[in-house]
Amino acid sequence: MPTKKQKRGAFLAGAAGTALAINYVRKPGEAAEFEYKIGTNVPMNDPRNVNIVLMSKRLLEQTGGKFKLTLYPNNQLGGDTAMFTQLRSGALEFFTISGGILSSVVPVCDIQGVPFAFKSIPNVYQAMDGDLGAYLRKQILAKGIQPMPHMLDNGFRQVTNSVRPVKTVDDLKGLKIRTPPGKLWVDLFKTLGASVIGMNFSELYTALQTHVVDGQENPYIIEEIGRLYEVQKYLSITNHMWDGFWVIANQDKWNALGGQLQEIVTKNMIVYAHDQRRDNDLLNESLSDKLQRQGMVFNKADVSTFKAKLSAEKFYDRWKETFGAEAWGYLEKYTGKLG
Numbered sequence: 251m252p253t254k255k256q257k258r259g260a261f262l263a264g265a266a267g268t269a270l271a272i273n274y275v276r277k278p279g280e281a282a283e284f285e286y287k288i289g290t291n292v293p294m295n296d297p298r299n300v301n302i303v304l305m306s307k308r309l310l311e312q313t314g315g316k317f318k319l320t321l322y323p324n325n326q327l328g329g330d331t332a333m334f335t336q337l338r339s340g341a342l343e344f345f346t347i348s349g350g351i352l353s354s355v356v357p358v359c360d361i362q363g364v365p366f367a368f369k370s371i372p373n374v375y376q377a378m379d380g381d382l383g384a385y386l387r388k389q390i391l392a393k394g395i396q397p398m399p400h401m402l403d404n405g406f407r408q409v410t411n412s413v414r415p416v417k418t419v420d421d422l423k424g425l426k427i428r429t430p431p432g433k434l435w436v437d438l439f440k441t442l443g444a445s446v447i448g449m450n451f452s453e454l455y456t457a458l459q460t461h462v463v464d465g466q467e468n469p470y471i472i473e474e475i476g477r478l479y480e481v482q483k484y485l486s487i488t489n490h491m492w493d494g495f496w497v498i499a500n501q502d503k504w505n506a507l508g509g510q511l512q513e514i515v516t517k518n519m520i521v522y523a524h525d526q527r528r529d530n531d532l533l534n535e536s537l538s539d540k541l542q543r544q545g546m547v548f549n550k551a552d553v554s555t556f557k558a559k560l561s562a563e564k565f566y567d568r569w570k571e572t573f574g575a576e577a578w579g580y581l582e583k584y585t586g587k588l589g
């Protein structure tokens with residue numbers, strides 16, 4: 251019996267085109283050659299997780315049992331910051347991460363969250379499946395992190411809090427707002443006049459429940475799946491930014507798969523992304539009614555007051571400077587002129 255290591259070596263050689271790989275037959279009951287983990291920050295019923303389970307099943311079948319991807323949902327492995335550290339060290343092989351948090355290592359990834367930029371979900375994916383996404387993937391790779399080709403959806407974000415409806419930007423004054431721990435996020439809500447705490451999602455529910463913070467901002471689906479409606483009264487429709495997730499892999503663990511497995515995984519990750527986007531967008535569209543029935547009070551914010559404040563405070567000029575003309579150009583190619 252060859253050892254596991256020898257067999258893996260045989261497969262890798264096979265990936266380069268020898269006959270060995272073709273003759274490789276997995277014995278029933280044998281462990282998969284690659285047992286990789288994928289971590290997420292949301293509960294099991296989120297479309298990101300539901301579709302990972304379906305993809306894992308396809309991957310096991312299509313690789314003849316060689317590649318087994320196991321899901322660790324709901325911050326089981328730690329919050330986003332901890333999972334990202336594990337991903338970079340190789341303790342975690344795959345991870346779904348918002349560009350606004352990935353930006354701690356790849357700063358330009360904050361660009362997806364430029365406020366009031368994308369007009370619609372189709373407009374987002376023109377950019378992210380087009381030149382902007384290609385540019386960002388290059389920057390992620392340059393940091394030794396392997397991005398999958400297509401992003402996942404979170405959606406357009408809305409402001410919630412337990413104190414008062416946010417009707418204009420002035421209503422944010424004096425509110426303690428949690429954002430994810432990302433530079434652009436924190437700067438955005440500071441610029442809008444709130445007091446801001448950057449915090450991982452894993453800590454959010456308790457922070458809202460114990461009034462460490464008054465409010466937060468997330469798409470409908472996260473208000474629902476994170477049960478934030480239990481601890482937040484007011485939802486103000488702001489659509490202030492789009493948010494989505496990169497699926498990233500540890501570079502060494504990715505390389506170890508070899509060409510044949512990489513090809514199968516990539517193909518399935520693309521199918522996964524499109525399934526996840528569709529489920530997520532349908533849910534986001536359908537949840538406003540349910541959230542109100544669960545007790546949330548909705549209002550439409552006057553976002554022209556938000557935009558005016560951002561322009562007056564030179565928010566767009568500052569971030570254009572930070573991202574650089576090339577990245578900003580790719581963004582404006584899809585959004586039109588900003589600021």
Ligand code: X2X
Pocket residue numbers: 291348404429430450451467468469472493
């Ligand atoms: O942390 C959040 O607010 C969440 C769930 O939307 C992200 O993962 C960015």
